[in-house]
Amino acid sequence: xxxxxxxxxxxxxxxxxxxxxxxxxxxxxxxxxxxxxxxxxxxxxxxxxxxxxxxxxxxxxxxxxxxxxxxxxxxxxxxxxxxxxxxxxxxxxxxxxxxxxxxxxxxxxxxxxxxxxxxxxxxxxxxxxxxxxxxxxxxxxxxxxxxxxxxxxxxxxxxxxxxxxxxxxxxxxxxxxxxxxxxxxxxxxxxxxxxxxxxxxxxxxxxxxxxxxxxxxxxxxxxxxxxxxxxxxxxxxxxxxxxxxxxxxxxxxxxxxxxxxxxxxxxxxxxxxxxxxxxxxxxxxxxxxxxxxxxxxxxxxxxxxxxxxxxxxxxxxxxxxxxxxxxxxxxxxxxxxxxxxxxxxx
Amino acid sequence: xxxxxxxxxxxxxxxxxxxxxxxxxxxxxxxxxxxxxxxxxxxxxxxxxxxxxxxxxxxxxxxxxxxxxxxxxxxxxxxxxxxxxxxxxxxxxxxxxxxxxxxxxxxxxxxxxxxxxxxxxxxxxxxxxxxxxxxxxxxxxxxxxxxxxxxxxxxxxxxxxxxxxxxxxxxxxxxxxxxxxxxxxxxxxxxxxxxxxxxxxxxxxxxxxxxxxxxxxxxxxxxxxxxxxxxxxxxxxxxxxxxxxxxxxxxxxxxxxxxxxxxxxxxxxxxxxxxxxxxxxxxxxxxxxxxxxxxxxxxxxxxxxxxxxxxxxxxxxxxxxxxxxxxxxxxxxxxxxxxxxxxxxxxxxxxxxxxxxxxxxxxxxxxxxxxxxxxxxxxxxxxxxxxxxxxxxxxxxxxxxxxxxxxxxxxxxxxxxxxxxxxxxxxxxxxxxxxxxxxxxxxxxxxxxxxxxxxxxxxxxxxxxxxxxxxxxxxxxxxxxxxxxxxxxxxxxxxxxxxxxxxxxxxxxxxxxxxxxxxxxxxxxxxxxxxxxxxxxxxxxxxxxxxxxxxxxxxxxxxxxxxxxxxxxxxxxxxxxxxxxxxxxxxxxxxxxxxxxxxxxxxxxxxxxxxxx
Numbered sequence: 001x002x003x004x005x006x007x008x009x010x011x012x013x014x015x016x017x018x019x020x021x022x023x024x025x026x027x028x029x030x031x032x033x034x035x036x037x038x039x040x041x042x043x044x045x046x047x048x049x050x051x052x053x054x055x056x057x058x059x060x061x062x063x064x065x066x067x068x069x070x071x072x073x074x075x076x077x078x079x080x081x082x083x084x085x086x087x088x089x090x091x092x093x094x095x096x097x098x099x100x101x102x103x104x105x106x107x108x109x110x111x112x113x114x115x116x117x118x119x120x121x122x123x124x125x126x127x128x129x130x131x132x133x134x135x136x137x138x139x140x141x142x143x144x145x146x147x148x149x150x151x152x153x154x155x156x157x158x159x160x161x162x163x164x165x166x167x168x169x170x171x172x173x174x175x176x177x178x179x180x181x182x183x184x185x186x187x188x189x190x191x192x193x194x195x196x197x198x199x200x201x202x203x204x205x206x207x208x209x210x211x212x213x214x215x216x217x218x219x220x221x222x223x224x225x226x227x228x229x230x231x232x233x234x235x236x237x238x239x240x241x242x243x244x245x246x247x248x249x250x251x252x253x254x255x256x257x258x259x260x261x262x263x264x265x266x267x268x269x270x271x272x273x274x275x276x277x278x279x280x281x282x283x284x285x286x287x288x289x290x291x292x293x294x295x296x297x298x299x300x301x302x303x304x305x306x307x308x309x310x311x312x313x314x315x316x317x318x319x320x321x322x323x324x325x326x327x328x329x330x331x332x333x334x335x336x337x338x339x340x341x342x343x344x345x346x
Numbered sequence: 347x348x349x350x351x352x353x354x355x356x357x358x359x360x361x362x363x364x365x366x367x368x369x370x371x372x373x374x375x376x377x378x379x380x381x382x383x384x385x386x387x388x389x390x391x392x393x394x395x396x397x398x399x400x401x402x403x404x405x406x407x408x409x410x411x412x413x414x415x416x417x418x419x420x421x422x423x424x425x426x427x428x429x430x431x432x433x434x435x436x437x438x439x440x441x442x443x444x445x446x447x448x449x450x451x452x453x454x455x456x457x458x459x460x461x462x463x464x465x466x467x468x469x470x471x472x473x474x475x476x477x478x479x480x481x482x483x484x485x486x487x488x489x490x491x492x493x494x495x496x497x498x499x500x501x502x503x504x505x506x507x508x509x510x511x512x513x514x515x516x517x518x519x520x521x522x523x524x525x526x527x528x529x530x531x532x533x534x535x536x537x538x539x540x541x542x543x544x545x546x547x548x549x550x551x552x553x554x555x556x557x558x559x560x561x562x563x564x565x566x567x568x569x570x571x572x573x574x575x576x577x578x579x580x581x582x583x584x585x586x587x588x589x590x591x592x593x594x595x596x597x598x599x600x601x602x603x604x605x606x607x608x609x610x611x612x613x614x615x616x617x618x619x620x621x622x623x624x625x626x627x628x629x630x631x632x633x634x635x636x637x638x639x640x641x642x643x644x645x646x647x648x649x650x651x652x653x654x655x656x657x658x659x660x661x662x663x664x665x666x667x668x669x670x671x672x673x674x675x676x677x678x679x680x681x682x683x684x685x686x687x688x689x690x691x692x693x694x695x696x697x698x699x700x701x702x703x704x705x706x707x708x709x710x711x712x713x714x715x716x717x718x719x720x721x722x723x724x725x726x727x728x729x730x731x732x733x734x735x736x737x738x739x740x741x742x743x744x745x746x747x748x749x750x751x752x753x754x755x756x757x758x759x760x761x762x763x764x765x766x767x768x769x770x771x772x773x774x775x776x777x778x779x780x781x782x783x784x785x786x787x788x789x790x791x792x793x794x795x796x797x798x799x800x801x802x803x804x805x806x807x808x809x810x811x812x813x814x815x816x817x818x819x820x821x822x823x824x825x826x827x828x829x830x831x832x833x834x835x836x837x838x839x840x841x842x843x844x845x846x847x848x849x850x851x852x853x854x855x856x857x858x859x860x861x862x863x864x865x866x867x868x869x870x871x872x873x874x875x876x877x878x879x880x881x882x883x884x885x886x887x888x889x890x891x892x893x894x895x896x897x898x899x900x901x902x903x904x905x906x907x908x909x910x911x912x913x914x915x916x917x918x919x920x921x922x923x924x925x926x927x928x929x930x931x932x933x934x935x936x937x938x939x940x941x942x943x944x945x946x947x948x949x950x951x952x953x954x955x956x957x958x959x
Binding site: 067077 | 805
């Protein structure tokens, strides 16, 4: 009865709780396996988000099979449209945690328009880009992130397309959270997933993902033990931008351009090295960092480029409804029907 | 003292206001309509404007028109040919003269018949002075200078003064038809609440026009059109787009589902988005999307999330939404797609009306993709059909296309307002029970359960890949695909048990049935009445449900020796009827971007019947 106290402890979920009964059917060695595993491992730690309130939306492509393997609400839709469908879900039901899984062709080619507008509006979505720089499901054509000159089935003499830099595109579209990680750096990827989940607003996470069939080894330089230290710059808020096995290289500003230099006696001083500020209101430096990927003389940054707080589209919609309702009162259909100039016929 | 004017009674009148796109003709026309509605006349309107917002001043292609047909009895069309043309410039005469009734009255603003405007309208000589308007009753009125005179001493600039001249013309027309100015005066007060100098100027111009009629020697006769005998009730004037918006609002209230509209502005559908964006205090969420595809896909997301989900567009937008309609069908989610048809193909005639999207709506998708298709028949019927489309989408968990058109959207008519409590509830059931749940279970209507994300234990995945029946898992099984194709088709077919039979106006058998659909209802109705008056035995039936067709359609059609289908396309319903029932039909197809003239249909009826009464 009333004095009977039932103690309820929230049962902590595990990665297994987020797995479905479907066999995962990506190619052996595909980076998508790792991304799925890191999502499933980090989701039990998400604070204040119930499993039944999580929705995964995807478009078309290898990565878009993702929702079938997540035991949450899920929607595998049509090519490129995941951000727009997700926007409809989030705006109509702001209490849901809405995630988008998309490939580079899906998000940046056919769905490019939806992506930039979701960023611009700051819809509270978590967008995971599985960037393997190739079209996998259609069997190996160049994608909007493929490097110029790439030889593929549709570019036998080398692609003449310039690629997008996804992180820079997201920053240019005013995304409020922009981060990058690697499929093979499992700890870092888990951390980035948790950070994205915690951000209120559009969180864009670009994940360099290996396609073992059509673009194998595209990111080896960033993941191989031998090369990664000299080629990856791990961005951490408040810390100097150092890289190299002995952290003896750093990024300084040379005029308006970042430059990689050696640190040490007779070289550059550590005090000259840029200190990362995730919360910088201006996206300019973050954009310069994002573009370092395009420059072979520079390391590729991973981590959070930028995280700023701004009201969300879905939140503002809700707020407007509340404020108009408090001014006008709850809608009355009868009143609306009989509004304006009416007349009686007797 | 001016002498007492004669008053002549008329049973019906068709007036057309015409002038430059910037002359405020749409406003003048709609004010005259509202006042006329308040006076108790039945009426029907046809705004007709160019796609350019401000086409070069004075040119024929910049002419904007507003036609209004009002009467003391029941009427159904905006009128074939105007009895009166109010022409604000020479181009307005040039554009409209061939449409007028023989002997029609032309009220012309002579101030704009200067050399420049005559040249712009490509007149070599002034039509008011040469003999080209012989046979018409021409009333030259210096509308521009009389307006300027009436506003002497105002703080308004000469340009602003000139822009008040439409109110002078309106005032004159109010005098001519013995209408009261009150409604317009209070409209002006509301509209310009923050600009008192505009209230004063526009009101003075209106009254000056009215008084000019009273005092001038030019007009000796005023006209009186008695109120129509409409069924008892409270009325308002309503356009199709506003009725569509209100219908969805009512469907939201009656289903207790929050309304979500994803839409991209497109002529002539944008107004539905505009109207619905006002109803925030009903919890209505309108998302002005980045493109047509985002309009529908955001609505699909909202449907998945458990809302009454709508998208609105016109023909080119429907083409862009095609793939997404297939997705809604495949995932068996309820959404309503409104296509306010305009002149096509491609960009076509954006501001004109047409019925040429029917086959696109019924068949225009990849794969076997049956979708329910409904069509509204009059401006106020858009209200009922928006509710119907919502009800069927929810009940059968499937997309429904509602066709209206530019004529219905912009045209208006008196509407006997229904009381909110007279509208039936729309039942909605969300599945919450975990026991025995599967995403593609079927109820008696073959509908699958609707589950709101957020419901514990019912997490499931849907998508555009073929699904195994019941379990909803991705399935490439050939037999399952065949089963699902048939289930989805059967679901739409099952709606025949849920929609009204096709009704016939007139005898159930006979020489000819005129079968229509959509916005041609009024023109067909009036043509049938006229043909009957001429001694012909004619019946009328009008389809509001095109997929599926009402169960008794074949039975009705087989009762007649001839079935005539007038359509503003090249015979799209005719194709459907022939292929469904193997019935020979006769066609009337005139695609001018304008509603049918009653006489077009009336003549065709006579032709089919061999001209024998």
